[in-house]
Amino acid sequence: MIAGLSPNTQWVLFSTLILGMAAGLIGCLAYWKRQSLMSDALSHAALPGVVIAFALLGFKSIPGMIAGAAVSALLGFLFIQWIQSSSKIKEDTAMGIILSIFFGLGMMLLSIVNRTAGGGQSGLDSFIFGQAASMTGKDVRTMSALALAVIAAVAIGFKEWKLFLFDSDFARGLGLSGKLMNGIYMTLLILVIVIGIQAVGVILMSALLIIPPVSARYWTQSFKRMLILSALFGGGAGAAGTWISTLGKGWPTGPFIVVVSSSLFLISLVFGFQKGWLAKWRHVQAHKRQAAEPLRQNARKEESAV
Amino acid sequence: MSDLVVAGLSASYRQNKVLHDVSFRVQPGTLTAIVGPNGAGKSTLLKVMLGLHPRLSGEVSFWGAPFAQVKTRIGYVPQRGSVDWDFPTDALDVVTMGLYGKVGWLRRPKAAHREQAMAALEKMGMAGYARRQISQLSGGQQQRVFLARALVQNSDLYFLDEPLAGVDAATETAIMTTLRLLKEQGKTVMVVHHDLHTVEEYFDHVLLLNRTVVAHGGTAEAFTKDQVYRAYGGALRWTGGA
Amino acid sequence: MSYTGWILLTASLVGLTCGIVGTFLILRRMAMMADAISHSVLLGIVVAYLITRQLSGGHMLIGSIAAGLLTALLVQFLHSRGVAHDASIGVVFTTLFAAGVILIATQVGNAHLDVKHALMGEITFVPWNTVDVPWIGAVPQATLLLFIVLLIVLTVILALYKEWKITSFDPALAASLGLPVALMHYLFMTLVSVTTVASFDAVGAIMVVAMLITPAAAAYLWTERLSVMLLLSCAFGVLAAVAGYYIAVLLDTSISGSMAFAAGLVFIVSFLVSPTSGVLARRFRAPAIAEEQGR
Numbered sequence: 001m002i003a004g005l006s007p008n009t010q011w012v013l014f015s016t017l018i019l020g021m022a023a024g025l026i027g028c029l030a031y032w033k034r035q036s037l038m039s040d041a042l043s044h045a046a047l048p049g050v051v052i053a054f055a056l057l058g059f060k061s062i063p064g065m066i067a068g069a070a071v072s073a074l075l076g077f078l079f080i081q082w083i084q085s086s087s088k089i090k091e092d093t094a095m096g097i098i099l100s101i102f103f104g105l106g107m108m109l110l111s112i113v114n115r116t117a118g119g120g121q122s123g124l125d126s127f128i129f130g131q132a133a134s135m136t137g138k139d140v141r142t143m144s145a146l147a148l149a150v151i152a153a154v155a156i157g158f159k160e161w162k163l164f165l166f167d168s169d170f171a172r173g174l175g176l177s178g179k180l181m182n183g184i185y186m187t188l189l190i191l192v193i194v195i196g197i198q199a200v201g202v203i204l205m206s207a208l209l210i211i212p213p214v215s216a217r218y219w220t221q222s223f224k225r226m227l228i229l230s231a232l233f234g235g236g237a238g239a240a241g242t243w244i245s246t247l248g249k250g251w252p253t254g255p256f257i258v259v260v261s262s263s264l265f266l267i268s269l270v271f272g273f274q275k276g277w278l279a280k281w282r283h284v285q286a287h288k289r290q291a292a293e294p295l296r297q298n299a300r301k302e303e304s305a306v
Numbered sequence: 307m308s309d310l311v312v313a314g315l316s317a318s319y320r321q322n323k324v325l326h327d328v329s330f331r332v333q334p335g336t337l338t339a340i341v342g343p344n345g346a347g348k349s350t351l352l353k354v355m356l357g358l359h360p361r362l363s364g365e366v367s368f369w370g371a372p373f374a375q376v377k378t379r380i381g382y383v384p385q386r387g388s389v390d391w392d393f394p395t396d397a398l399d400v401v402t403m404g405l406y407g408k409v410g411w412l413r414r415p416k417a418a419h420r421e422q423a424m425a426a427l428e429k430m431g432m433a434g435y436a437r438r439q440i441s442q443l444s445g446g447q448q449q450r451v452f453l454a455r456a457l458v459q460n461s462d463l464y465f466l467d468e469p470l471a472g473v474d475a476a477t478e479t480a481i482m483t484t485l486r487l488l489k490e491q492g493k494t495v496m497v498v499h500h501d502l503h504t505v506e507e508y509f510d511h512v513l514l515l516n517r518t519v520v521a522h523g524g525t526a527e528a529f530t531k532d533q534v535y536r537a538y539g540g541a542l543r544w545t546g547g548a
Numbered sequence: 549m550s551y552t553g554w555i556l557l558t559a560s561l562v563g564l565t566c567g568i569v570g571t572f573l574i575l576r577r578m579a580m581m582a583d584a585i586s587h588s589v590l591l592g593i594v595v596a597y598l599i600t601r602q603l604s605g606g607h608m609l610i611g612s613i614a615a616g617l618l619t620a621l622l623v624q625f626l627h628s629r630g631v632a633h634d635a636s637i638g639v640v641f642t643t644l645f646a647a648g649v650i651l652i653a654t655q656v657g658n659a660h661l662d663v664k665h666a667l668m669g670e671i672t673f674v675p676w677n678t679v680d681v682p683w684i685g686a687v688p689q690a691t692l693l694l695f696i697v698l699l700i701v702l703t704v705i706l707a708l709y710k711e712w713k714i715t716s717f718d719p720a721l722a723a724s725l726g727l728p729v730a731l732m733h734y735l736f737m738t739l740v741s742v743t744t745v746a747s748f749d750a751v752g753a754i755m756v757v758a759m760l761i762t763p764a765a766a767a768y769l770w771t772e773r774l775s776v777m778l779l780l781s782c783a784f785g786v787l788a789a790v791a792g793y794y795i796a797v798l799l800d801t802s803i804s805g806s807m808a809f810a811a812g813l814v815f816i817v818s819f820l821v822s823p824t825s826g827v828l829a830r831r832f833r834a835p836a837i838a839e840e841q842g843r
Contacts, residue, residue, distance in 0.1 A: 032393065036635040037580050044754075087825050089574075092634075093765050096579035097815060100758030104808025107668060107755075111802040128667070129649065156412055163403050167389045169358050170455075173382045174407040203587075203667075203754070207642030214626075214635050221439045223394045251653055258646035265639060275630060392630070 009246055012132050013239050015140040015147070016199050016257070019192075020208060020238025022147040024230035025154045026192045027209035028216070029185055032165040038077075040206035041095040043193045045076025047106030047202050050127050055113050060124075062139045062198070066146075069194035076102050077186065103202070130201035130254035132242045143195045150188050154227070157184075162223050199242070201254040207261060208234060215265040218272025233268075237261035309334045309463055309494045310355075315364030317347070317354045323517070324350050328364070330513060330522045332496065337489045339499040339508065341529075342515035343538050348498045349385065351515065352465050356382055368463065378407055381461035383452050385468050391441045397451045398436040401426055404455035426454040431480055446477030453481055464488065466497045470504075482508055505529055554675040554688055559793055559807065561694040562747045562759055563785030568701055569743045570764030571774070571781045572736065575716040580634065581623070582760045584641035585737065586744045586753045588619040590666050591648035593745065598655060605693040608745050616741025619644060620734060669752030669804045671793075690749035697746035701739055708732075713774055751804040758808035763788055766811075766818040769825050784814050 005013070030036055049072025053064045076098045083094040110124055126134050135143070154161065163171045164181045172178050189209075196205045216229035241257030270277045310332040317325040324347040332338060340348050353359035355366050357373050368376045381404075401423040402415050409415050427433050430450040435443060443451065449469055456464060466485075470478050485495050489510075496513075499505060505512060505525065512529040514520040514537040521533040549557070573582050592615025596607040619640055626636035652666070678686040705712060715722040715732050723729045740760075747756045763784035767777045792807030799806070820827050 031632065031635055032390070034632060034634065036632065036638045040580075040583070040638060083819065086827055086830065087769060087819060089765055089768065090577055090579075092577060093574055093579040093761060096583055096757055096761040097765055097812070099583065100755065100762065100808050101812035101815075103754055104758055104802075104805040104812070107802040107805030108796075108799070108809060109801075111805070112799065115800065159406060159409070159414065160411060162395070162399075163406055166393045166395065166400070166403070167384065169353075169356075169384050169388060170382060170403070172358060173356060173377060173380065174404075175377055176406075176411070204642055204646055206638055207646065210635055210638035210642065214631055214639055217394070217631070221394045221396075226394050248654060252649060255646035255649040255653070258642050259650060262639070262643040262646070265643075269629075 005246075008137065009133075011137060011140045012135055012199075013242055015135070015144045016132055016238035016242040016253075017235045018144045018147040018151070018238075019196050019199060020212075020234035020236070020257070021231040022150040022234075023192050023196060023208040023238075024212035024216075024232070024234025025151060025227055026188050027211075027234065028213040028227050028230045029154070029161060029165065030189060030209055031213040031217075033185070036210045037092065037095060037206070038080075039189060039193060039209040041080065041099040042073045042076055042190060043197060043202045043205035044099040044106075045102040046070075046073040046194055046197055047103055047127065048072050048109055050197070050202075051106055051109040051113055051124060054124060055109070062142050065198075066142075066194045069197065070190050072102065073190045073193060074186075077190070106202075126201070126252075127197055128201050128203060129252035130197070130199050130204070130257075132199040132253040133246060135198060139198065143198070146191060146195045150192055151231070153184070153188055158224065158227075199238075199253055200257055201252065204254040204258050207254075207258040208238065211258070211261040211265050212237065215261075215268040215272075218268040218275045221274055233261065233264050237264060308332060309369060310496075311365075311367050311370075312355065313365045315351075315354060315366065316362040317350055317359060318362060319347075319350055319359075323362075325354065325361075326518045328515070328519055330519055332494060332511075334494050335489060335492045336494055336511045337485060337509050338494075338496045338511035338513055339505050339525075340496060340513045340515055341499055341502065341505060341534075341537070342520075346516040346537070348515055349467050352382070352467055352496075352498065356380070356465065379462045381456040381459040381464045383456045383464070383466040383469055386445065386449055386452065386471070388467075391443075391448060393440065396437050396439055397427065397432060397443065397447075398423055400440060400451050401454045401458060404458040407459075422458055423454070426457040427451070429457060429484065430454045431476075444474070446473035449473050450477055450480060453484060457484070461493070463494045464496070466495070468498050468500060470497075471500060502534070551675050554691060555671055555793060556790055558671060558674050558688065558691045558694060558750050559789035560786045561691065561698055562750050562756075563763070563787070563789040564782050565694065565698045565701055565743050566747065566756065566759035567763050567767075567782035567785035568705055568778060569739055570760040570762075570785070571767065571778050572705070572712060572716055573740065573760055574764045574768055575774075576736070579761045579765075580637055581620070581737075582740055582744075583757045584623070584637045585616045585619050585740050586756050586760075587641045588615045588644035588648070589741055589744045589748070590753055591615050591644045591651070592618075592741075593666070593748070594648045594651045594655075598651065605689060605696075608748070609693075609742055612741045612745035613738055615644065616737050616744070617734060620737040665752070666748065667752045667754050668802060669748060669750050669755065671750045671803050674749055690746075694746045694750070697742050701743060704735070704739060712736075751807055755804040755808045758811050759785060759788065762808070762811035762815050766815040769818045769822040772824075784811070784818075788814050 030039055046069035049068035050065045053068025054060060057064045080094045080098050083089050084091050113124065160176060164176060168178050193205055196208060200208055212230040212233040215233050216226045219229055220226050237257050237260040241260040242253050245251045245253040245256045268276060273279055308331040313329045315325055315328040328351065342348055350359055354361045366373060368380065398420065402419055405415060405419045405422060409419055424436060427436055430453055432447060432450050432454060435447060440448065453469065469481055488495055506529060509525055511523065512525050513522045514528060514533055516537045520537040521528040573579055589612040592611035593608050596611030597603055600607045622640045623636045626639060627633050674688050674690045677689050679689050679692060681687045681692065711727055711732065715727060715729055719729050744756050747759065751759060764781040766784050767780035770780055771777050788811035789807050792810035793803055795810060796803040796806035823829055
């Protein structure tokens with residue numbers, strides 16, 4: 001792979017690559033469900049679960065923390081649903097409330113756990129901004145396996161996802177249960193968030209889900225290609241950002257992944273084949289030329305007549 | 307035997323009761339317009355019958371069975387505005403979606419399925435637009451794609467929600483020709499319709515709805531001046547014939 | 549004033565300011581926009597610090613206003629180019645926030661500004677960093693800044709009270725009446741930015757979202773009237789801030805986290821027992837409605 005990197009770093013790079021791909025795919029589903037910010041709310045909501053799992057187990061166990069984060073994020077999601085379905089409060093307000101309360105609770109618990117013996121070395125702080133370098137070989141294998149499972153779930157059900165996202169009423173008419181699809185979607189979303197927070201952190205995890213699909217949208221008009229591109233962008237940003245963060249001592253991983261992802265977005269915004277600036281500009285120029293063509297022919301005729 | 311029996315159906319939408327004690331029967335081989343003022347519950351009625359919206363009370367049965375057992379025999383064309391046309395896909399792909407049930411879940415559509423979808427697009431005069439991005443189709447063309455998708459389902463009973471709203475004259479003709487053809491093949495078609503001028507020309511049956519059934523039957527009997535006045539609460543100048 | 553007195557006063561000022569701004573945030577359906585601005589303000593502060601090499605109130609205000617307006621403009625720009633609104637918010641704030649964190653981690657070091665402080669605030673340090681104000685004496689800098697921002701927010705909101713009301717309730721009508729809806733949108737975003745930055749020392753960037761949204765959402769459940777909602781929202785804000793402080797002292801834990809948690813408690817109580825829209829009230833009224841409909 002990349003010469004001069006330790007085997008552990010190579011493994012970490014590989015796992016953030018796979019993670020970025022999984023997040024890019026699930027991000028596409030969230031984009032077309034119009035739930036991009038839900039991922040932000042859920043990743044913040046995962047924090048108390050991580051801390052409680054650590055406090056209960058007494059040591060840092062990745063499967064335990066993933067379970068804690070999943071329970072906590074799921075609770076957050078159910079609260080958001082409950083608040084908006086049984087009061088006049090709208091979805092974005094409900095997300096803001098849950099996001100900040102859960103995060104506040106997480107910080108309360110974190111400072112209590114950090115105060116108690118051994119907590120300071122727990123590395124729990126790295127869950128805020130992500131510290132890919134702190135991952136062990138076992139963490140990496142767990143993360144990669146789960147991320148691969150997520151990628152497989154999207155690939156196998158590609159046709160069903162497309163139908164469900166484009167026209168869920170019609171899908172139900174064909175016998176594709178909306179409840180089932182929503183359930184799988186939520187499970188995958190929470191899974192990607194909780195396996196991602198150790199590398200990227202709870203605050204910026206949502207960027208990995210939101211930015212790649214928006215970038216991919218500028219290049220293509222096919223859902224399949226949008227998924228593939230989004231996965232490539234996400235995976236590329238994951239690996240490149242992690243690599244950059246290893247260059248400095250104690251640099252957080254999450255922010256670098258996000259900045260690489262944003263750079264890809266800027267490139268897409270300008271050069272994207274379908275909706276990018278250059279494509280639009282050339283489209284307009286072509287139109288102008290077409291509109292001007294008859295005039296020019298007339299002018300030529302007149303010239304030859306003279 | 308009736309294709310569709312609805313008995314004592316009630317439903318609410320955002321805590322307002324929009325359907326109250328709706329009962330009617332639909333015979334096979336009929337082309338029925340569902341007509342009523344805004345907020346009369348026309349779209350909700352379709353959604354409740356298709357199990358897309360919860361009902362408070364009442365029964366709906368198709369060929370004597372509940373919806374879940376016969377859903378493959380029923381085709382639904384939702385309102386054009388109910389989906390996001392920016393979704394990255396093309397016309398042929400949307401029509402192929404109508405075959406997903408037959409393709410089988412988790413399997414890929416084969417060339418034969420695409421040919422079937424292509425044939426349906428051709429019937430709707432849309433063959434030349436098969437590979438066109440759906441956001442670049444006109445409103446009428448989008449509606450024809452939706453109808454083509456319903457055609458490939460080859461259902462026995464069709465529900466269409468406002469298929470003629472905001473479409474061009476060519477699309478209106480194409481859609482009505484197709485619906486009449488379906489009827490002649492012995493299929494049953496129910497259409498939510500908003501244009502009172504064309505009810506008598508296009509449909510052989512009418513269901514006048516305003517939260518409950520105001521009148522139902524052959525167009526000549528049900529679609530009379532008095533009944534329409536009752537359905538619209540007098541808030542309408544009579545423009546039809548009869 | 550005593551040490552605790554200053555802390556409580558500062559916390560209450562956060563509750564008041566956020567309560568006022570939060571009410572309009574909810575009514576204008578921009579809760580997540582506040583989340584976005586509170587994150588990107590970090591970049592504004594870091595850049596202001598890198599340029600001037602000092603963390604004074606004035607520089608921070610200017611930096612945060614610039615960052616807040618940049619966020620609002622970029623979100624608007626992406627949205628106008630066909631990106632879904634919530635996705636635009638997500639792209640913009642995560643990018644700006646990440647840039648801010650990287651600048652802190654690589655440029656600023658841990659000298660005066662560290663990430664955790666910026667995110668979580670450190671209200672216990674507030675009373676020690678004082679400035680002299682004529683006639684009053686030594687006042688903590690953060691408290692003074694919050695007081696000034698509260699005055700600014702109050703002035704802008706009260707002076708244009710009916711304009712805010714109508715642009716929040718029906719922007720289309722407001723535009724047809726000739727009100728500068730877009731200008732008011734950016735003015736409001738400016739208010740959100742200055743509120744955020746003034747609350748920074750006390751509660752930090754993320755918890756300010758809790759103080760902006762949660763008390764106002766709780767107030768929204770109790771009343772239909774804007775004036776009552778504003779007063780309730782302020783009262784809930786102060787309550788959450790003060791209760792949060794004592795919870796934190798009791799459990800010896802993060803003060804800003806406890807304030808967010810206390811705001812959450814206020815919201816949960818409102819959500820359950822509010823006489824008009826609480827879950828319990830609905831449950832008890834539901835059979836009555838069903839009965840009525842059954843007849």
